[in-house]
Amino acid sequence: MAAKHIHKLRKHTYKTGIKIFFCTLIDCHYKVEAPLAIGKESICNICGNPFIMNEYTIKLTKPHCTGCGKVAIVSASGKKSYVRKQSTHVLAAVAENTTENLRSRLQMATNSSNKEDI
Numbered sequence: 001m002a003a004k005h006i007h008k009l010r011k012h013t014y015k016t017g018i019k020i021f022f023c024t025l026i027d028c029h030y031k032v033e034a035p036l037a038i039g040k041e042s043i044c045n046i047c048g049n050p051f052i053m054n055e056y057t058i059k060l061t062k063p064h065c066t067g068c069g070k071v072a073i074v075s076a077s078g079k080k081s082y083v084r085k086q087s088t089h090v091l092a093a094v095a096e097n098t099t100e101n102l103r104s105r106l107q108m109a110t111n112s113s114n115k116e117d118i
Helices: 084-118
Strands: 009-013 019-023 031-033 040-044 050-054 071-074 080-084
Touching: none
Parallel strands: none
Antiparallel strands: 009 019, 019 031, 040 050, 071 080
């Protein structure tokens, strides 16, 4: 008997137009037609966490959870581009650390110059 696990799905379209999802994990032969995959638990193809398939994710070739999607950002020049939601969290953390680092360096620079002027 095969071990039960959460499937990591990927979409395949046959020449007849029928779309199926199949499991990409080793020694798993699970297949399901795309419309029947709604409500099934799957592993995210980006972060590896489990999520439930919905109407949006069954349209994707490599389904991923809602936390790993892309979000539109507008640059300073007004150009719209898309970045992964996860990278925005990383960029926010880097920006916060950089801001704190810059703030502390400015504080040190202004404090040391005041002592020398006295």
